[in-house]
Amino acid sequence: MTLQLRAQPLTAAAFAPFGEVIEAEHQHQFHINDGKALRYHDIARAEALGDDARIAISLVDVEPYALPLAVTLMEKHPRGSQAFIPLDGQPFLILVAPRGPAPAPEAIRAFVSNGRQGVNYHTDTWHHPVVSLQDKQRFIIVDRIGQGDNCDLHHLQPGLLEVMLD
Amino acid sequence: MTLQLRAQPLTAAAFAPFGEVIEAEHQHQFHINDGKALRYHDIARAEALGDDARIAISLVDVEPYALPLAVTLMEKHPRGSQAFIPLDGQPFLILVAPRGPAPAPEAIRAFVSNGRQGVNYHTDTWHHPVVSLQDKQRFIIVDRIGQGDNCDLHHLQPGLLEVMLD
Numbered sequence A, B: 001m002t003l004q005l006r007a008q009p010l011t012a013a014a015f016a017p018f019g020e021v022i023e024a025e026h027q028h029q030f031h032i033n034d035g036k037a038l039r040y041h042d043i044a045r046a047e048a049l050g051d052d053a054r055i056a057i058s059l060v061d062v063e064p065y066a067l068p069l070a071v072t073l074m075e076k077h078p079r080g081s082q083a084f085i086p087l088d089g090q091p092f093l094i095l096v097a098p099r100g101p102a103p104a105p106e107a108i109r110a111f112v113s114n115g116r117q118g119v120n121y122h123t124d125t126w127h128h129p130v131v132s133l134q135d136k137q138r139f140i141i142v143d144r145i146g147q148g149d150n151c152d153l154h155h156l157q158p159g160l161l162e163v164m165l166d
Helices: none
Strands: A003-009 A019-022 A029-032 A037-046 A054-062 A073-076 A082-086 A092-097 A109-112 A118-121 A137-145 A152-155 A161-165 B003-009 B019-022 B029-032 B037-046 B054-062 B073-076 B082-086 B092-097 B109-112 B118-121 B137-145 B152-155 B161-165
Touching: A019 A037, A037 A118, A037 A137, A037 B137, A092 A161, A118 A137, A137 B037, B019 B037, B037 B118, B037 B137, B092 B161, B118 B137
Parallel strands: A003 A109, A003 A161, B003 B109, B003 B161
Antiparallel strands: A019 A118, A029 A037, A037 B054, A054 A137, A054 B037, A073 A152, A082 A118, A082 A137, A092 A109, B019 B118, B029 B037, B054 B137, B073 B152, B082 B118, B082 B137, B092 B109
């Protein structure tokens, strides 16, 4: 029997156990540059564990997935955070599960970004690969680069979980 | 006598002495997520010097400046890099000068981003506050947060330098 999960609108409160929502709303903000600019400050913390590790900026182009999404893989990065920020303004799908052992399908949560919201997964937090919906989308990635294995995979049996929009 | 500087198109080669251009072109790239995504890897390195320092993600909304731009301030951050990545796809202006003593007007270089290109200023590299051109624009910032003074300012006498588009 397939568990069917409906993605909820992404909010900072609902996403807090898994990471930060990168958006201007509800942030600590102040003017800089003689008032010409308004900074929304310290929205998400990038973490890179390990002596030789560092944070880098990358880009990624993601092909669209078909809905309902058949969930067969979750992953986590035990040595660092990972942020995805959309550059094309299109909604995308985010699946997460709490830190700890490989998640049961019932533990997975699904959110949909409004296209202006990015996300930053906390270190060692389970998530699905980023899911574009309608078109190929480009994202900024801010994550760790360094020595040591930094990707744990959890394969789910096909047919256990599918995700759709609400 | 006012020095008049024309902004050149932003290219990785021309910008290399000052930092990295954050764009997909000419990057080390590989497929991830079973071929669903193409990652442009390790485009820019975020640096945060100091024991208690870290890298964070912020946002900034920047009001447009009038052209020609009268340059009266350059700044640098001796303890960390600073990246600006545009979210609205609009061209913006970037002024930089080499590391070292406060730059003479003749040492300042001006570039214009095509609206898909971001920049990452190397640690301690002189730059002008980010300059939107036509409309208010939003940028992602990736920079250092931590103890210790991390902003050196250099005020230029008004009328020494103005920048226009080519």
